[in-house]
Amino acid sequence: MSGRIIQPEGWDTPSGYANGVLVEPGSRLLFVAGQVAWDERKQLVGAGDFVAQFAQALANVVAVVRAAGGEASDIARMLVMVTDKQAYLECLPELGAAWREQMGRHFPAMALVQVAGLVEEGALLEIEATAAIR
Numbered sequence: 217m218s219g220r221i222i223q224p225e226g227w228d229t230p231s232g233y234a235n236g237v238l239v240e241p242g243s244r245l246l247f248v249a250g251q252v253a254w255d256e257r258k259q260l261v262g263a264g265d266f267v268a269q270f271a272q273a274l275a276n277v278v279a280v281v282r283a284a285g286g287e288a289s290d291i292a293r294m295l296v297m298v299t300d301k302q303a304y305l306e307c308l309p310e311l312g313a314a315w316r317e318q319m320g321r322h323f324p325a326m327a328l329v330q331v332a333g334l335v336e337e338g339a340l341l342e343i344e345a346t347a348a349i350r
Contacts, residue, residue, distance in 0.1 A: 218239060218240050218243040218290055218292070218348035218349060218350045219237040219238055219239045219240055219243070219292045219348050220237070220238045220240065221234045221235075221236070221237060222234070222235060222236030222237065222238050223235055223236075230323075232312075232315075232323055232326070233323050233324065233325065233326035234323050234324060234325050234326075235325065236325055237292040237293060237324055237325045237348075239292055239348040240348070240350075242350065243348035243349060243350055244284075244348070244349045244350075245346060245347070245348055245349075246280070246281060246284045246286065246290075246346065246347040246348075246349055247344075247346055248277050248280045248281065248344055248345040248346065248347065249280075249344060250297070250342040250343065250344040251273045251274075251276035251277050251280070251342065251343050251344070252269070252273055252276075252334065252336045252339040252341070252342050253268065253269035253270075253271075253272035253273045253276075253339065253340075253341075254272070254276065254336070255272070260336060260337075260338050260339060263338055264338075264340075266300075266303045266304065266307055266311075266340050266341070267307050267310040267311060267314060269339065269340045269341055270311055270314055270341055270343075271314035271317070271318070273341060273342065273343045274314065274315065274318045274319070274343060275318055276343075277291070277294070277343050277344075277345050278291075278318050278319075281345070281347045281349070284347070284349060285349055286347050286349035288318055288319045288320065288322060289319075289320070289322045290347040290348055290349045290350075291319070291322070291324045291345050291346070291347045292324050292325065292346055292347060292348045293324050293325045293326070293345060293346040294324050294325070294326045294327075294343060294344070294345045294346075295326070295327050295328075295329070295343070295344045295345070296326065296327070296328045296329075296341060296342075296343050297328075297329050297330075297331045297334065297341060297342045297343075297344075298328065298329070298330055298331070298340065298341045299330070299331060299332075299333060299334060299339075299340050299341065300330070300340065301328075301330040303340065304328065304341075324345070
């Protein structure tokens with residue numbers, strides 16, 4: 217990763233995210249637009265399936281990072297917007313499996329927010345990210 221995990225002394229270690237990531241000098245910043253569960257033809261996949269949509273949206277984020285010459289481990293920050301926080305919480309083990317498939321054991325600084333709705337009809341979540349690529 218082109219950054220260093222920042223963990224304040226005395227704080228409990230977070231699970232599944234980092235409290236902060238310090239980007240190293242010389243890194244190029246890539247700002248990834250919010251990605252929903254679209255396939256290559258902009259067709260929504262996983263209708264009504266939170267895990268399938270999460271996996272596709274995350275794969276889309278990683279695809280943009282790779283297209284810029286980076287890897288999943290270069291993602292320094294991520295924002296996940298969900299339309300139903302309870303649905304997110306109910307499938308955490310399955311989401312963890314989808315995460316590991318794309319991200320391995322890499323956990324960037326992250327936030328999750330519940331939103332009233334997303335632009336794409338039927339989208340249950342959207343993920344945006346910032347990567348620091350060397």
